[in-house]
Amino acid sequence: MHGLGHLSHPAAAAAMNMPSGLPHPGLVAAAAHHGAAAAAAAAAAGQVAAASAAAAVVGAAGLASICDSDTDPRELEAFAERFKQRRIKLGVTQADVGSALANLKIPGVGSLSQSTICRFESLTLSHNNMIALKPILQAWLEEAEGAQREKMNKPELFNGGEKKRKRTSIAAPEKRSLEAYFAVQPRPSSEKIAAIAEKLDLKKNVVRVWFCNQRQKQKRMKFSATY
């Protein structure tokens, strides 16, 4: 219901889909989308992209490593932990941080959900996503600690007769089967998906999305070796 402008940026757009499989990309790719939150990621991605571009210029052809501390997994991990620690010290919840980001008047930066803050702290986001969010959360942390006496508010009360989204739950047996299929073929064809769906008596779309989410999981910082 609330509208924060959308942004379009060639830099981020040009590096959207990563060439999975080849020598790991030290590039920054991030996408913008979703309402207000979209703008946030967009801005962050833009900044990082610019920085990477500058550093990339050095490596002519053969080299492709970015020794930037901001992209170093260890640095991110350390920051995430420090962040959580200090956040708790401030007596602020993950949800609070998320909404407070909007009050931080960074151009194009809106609010984020409790889910995203949680995932940032637990490193269960993609490496690129972590890099994009770090500067934003760091800015919030500094401001929050600086004005530790201020008050925070988030009077967002709006309601109507909106239909609640239902979360379909896949039973354990079916889930095990899916995992088995995934181990053999992480990217089944549409036909294969249809077959699996029928066999497990699940909607084809549910199966398709399950595979998509499973692939994303593998790319999360915490479990991916492809930093």
Added chain:
DNA sequence: ATGCATGAGTA
């Protein structure tokens, strides 16, 4: 904290 889902951007 995490499962299933959406939507923009890309190919």
Added chain:
DNA sequence: ACTCATGCATA
């Protein structure tokens, strides 16, 4: 039809 960032709903 996929990837990727992100979120609602829920355990």
